[in-house]
Amino acid sequence: MQPFTFHAPTRITFGADTASSAGEFVKELGGTRTLIVTDANLMKAGLLDKILSSFKDDGHFEPVIFSDVPADSDVPCVKQAAQLAIESRCDSLLAVGGGSVIDTAKVVNICLTYGGDLLDYQGLNNLPSRLHPLLCIPTTAGTGSEVSLVAMIKDHAEGKKLLFGSRLLAPDSAILDPALLLSLPPRLTAGTGLDALTHCLEALAAVSTSSSLTDSLSIEAMKMIFANLERATTDGANLEARSNMLVASTMAGLAFTNAGVGIVHAMAHATGGRYGTHHGITNAVFLPYGLDFNRMAIAPKYAYAARQLGITNSTDDAKGADELIRVVVSLIERCGLPSCLKDLGVPEFSEVDLEELAEQAITDPAIMFNPREASAEDIINIYKRAY
Amino acid sequence: MSVFGNSDELKNVMLTLWGRIKTDADMSEKLLRSRLLVQFRYRDPEGLLTVDASDGVELKLIWGRFDQKPVIEMAMKADIAHEFWMGRISVPVAILTGKMVSKGPTPKALALLPVIRPAFDFYPDVVHEVAGEGARK
Structure with missing residues (x-):
């Protein structure tokens, strides 16, 4: 048998309507001020309503919402969301959406945690220390980004994709709520x-x-x-x-x-x-x-x-x-x-x-x-x- | 115990290896065409090698401090570098097990692999000639 390393650092919770406990999950992770990363369609469809209520129920500071993630996320989107997180003094992130949303949240977390130039962190195994807590709630069943150690975003200006890969990039927790996919x-x-x-x-x-x-x-x-x-x-x-x-x-x-x-x-x-x-x-x-x-x-x-x-x-x-x-x-x-x-x-x-x-x-x-x-x-x- | 006894031994092996890559017309031409500035950061023992093909004319090899920012930076233990050049560790495995760090655009780093692969053939001779019996396999 050949040697291998297997990383599965993400806590996975499955169940219909488990997303309505999102606030509690973030609290457990030590988050007090959370940036919610999502897209406009999910907001419009009301998929975030129960999730947002869970923050209020749990006595959190009001979460900050960034809902402008496009279908294929890119560097300007990440920078905009990171700016919002920094200005709002966020200490945790919640991604609600498909692969593009979750990858965006991962890269925003890099910016929020380390500051500096995002490009300094592209590559593999290139993150220096633990990131802020990240909870992911996928609303599609396919990308696996809620447990993966990688994130990819587009750099339209350079016409290429930026890859970030590190075991530190794995979300801390993932809520699998099938009701969100109906x-x-x-x-x-x-x-x-x-x-x-x-x-x-x-x-x-x-x-x-x-x-x-x-x-x-x-x-x-x-x-x-x-x-x-x-x-x-x-x-x-x-x-x-x-x-x-x-x-x-x-x-x-x-x-x-x-x-x-x-x-x-x-x-x-x-x-x-x-x-x-x-x-x-x-x-x-x-x-x-x-x-x-x-x-x-x-x-x-x-x-x-x-x-x-x-x-x-x-x-x-x-x-x-x-x-x-x-x-x-x-x-x-x-x-x-x-x-x-x-x-x-x-x-x-x-x-x-x-x-x-x-x-x-x-x-x-x-x-x-x-x-x-x-x-x-x-x-x-x-x-x-x-x- | 490291394959390389000290930083000087590592330096001599790597500079000899890259010196031969530089004199190989095919590899040298392809590296110059890439116009990349690549830095290899070794530890245990420590070493820093910069391979500068940025002017597309001459492949420059610099050992030690180099002030320009590299396009790609690869960091690893010197033993992992040895295993790589011996063809005993694959890049995917080294990356998944965290033994190699790649900083910068990964596709550009990967594009280098087939270019330098012919050097696998003469690396064992380089180690033997430079480090002699002192090099532990």
């Missing part, structure tokens, strides 16, 4: 769900860094996703399906944050960065191609996963891997997600586009965990096939 639209439900499935499959494939712990989380999360994603997509009010997806997403988050992701994420990052496509849905388009690309390197592991998922009894690795890819493609179709980049609204590529996208993908941090080395030519080939 109004999530079908396409977002499916797209974020496919993000979670991609986390599972890429963490499983990351053979140099995965472990029995990450494998078991990936496989169990996949069982839950295969059994519940379609139901959660077509019947959004189904609390049981939402619950399973939310917990599966967090399990997948723990798996990938400890094992890494791979070629699918690298290509989705490059594509999303250039064309603004939804991360989870872009993953869904690339996933079958990524699985196919890696099959020659790790067919036995795919086959093992297929047997654990009850997809096949075959001991033939090639057949097992084929079956796994087949059920993934089928799930994507049944969830109504696009199967090609063209349907995702990506314009036709020029040769220069392809070369630049390939360059971005092969230097994306996600790809270092991929079990099979990918050349620029390999990436371009996948782009052409996926179009």
Whole structure:
């Protein structure tokens, strides 16, 4: 067995309506003045009402709210929120939202805790000391950011994404409240769900860094996703399906944050960065191609996963891997997600586009965990096939 | 016990290694094309190496204090650097286990890896020649 390190520092609490105790959770973490980071749609939909009441009930200072996080958060947004937190003398953060909101809160926390230039902290294992307490309440089931050790935000001025990765970046506490997901639209439900499935499959494939712990989380999360994603997509009010997806997403988050992701994420990052496509849905388009690309390197592991998922009894690795890819493609179709980049609204590529996208993908941090080395030519080939 | 007996031994090994990288036409050209300023900060024993390709003309190797701000900074124990150049520790594993710190734009740091990989082949010889029998494997 190869050596590994497994970090799971986040306290995880699951239950319908648990978000209405958010104030109590922050108090337990030692927070007295909290910056709530969220987006305008969630505020408008009233999803924060119970959460805000919990602060009043608990005798806190009135929390400060920053609700301007865009779908793909960026440096100006982080700086604006950090400024508000500093001026309001906040000592704790609460993120309520999807991956963009949670990643924003993580990076705001860096600014609030250390001050100085945000760019000095980009990189991996580059944070000097503990951050202020951070509680996360995800309102999508896919990113796993509520337990992950990384955050990514866009730097539009430089045309790139900034990556922050450190075990200190893991939220202190996460509340998984499936009731907050009941109004999530079908396409977002499916797209974020496919993000979670991609986390599972890429963490499983990351053979140099995965472990029995990450494998078991990936496989169990996949069982839950295969059994519940379609139901959660077509019947959004189904609390049981939402619950399973939310917990599966967090399990997948723990798996990938400890094992890494791979070629699918690298290509989705490059594509999303250039064309603004939804991360989870872009993953869904690339996933079958990524699985196919890696099959020659790790067919036995795919086959093992297929047997654990009850997809096949075959001991033939090639057949097992084929079956796994087949059920993934089928799930994507049944969830109504696009199967090609063209349907995702990506314009036709020029040769220069392809070369630049390939360059971005092969230097994306996600790809270092991929079990099979990918050349620029390999990436371009996948782009052409996926179009 | 560290692979390198002291900072001088570390300095001699790293400067010899990078000196050979500099004289390798392919690696040198690719590094110059990157125009990167990379700093390697070692501990146990301590050392600071700056590889400056920023002018795109000459690859400069500076040991010790360097006042310009690097684009990428990599920090690690000297033993981890040795394991890396010996091809015995992968960057993903070193990062996930917290053994390597990368400061700055990670994609640029990762883009360097395939460029310097051919040096894995001659690093063991460098260690043997410079540190001799004193170097612990």
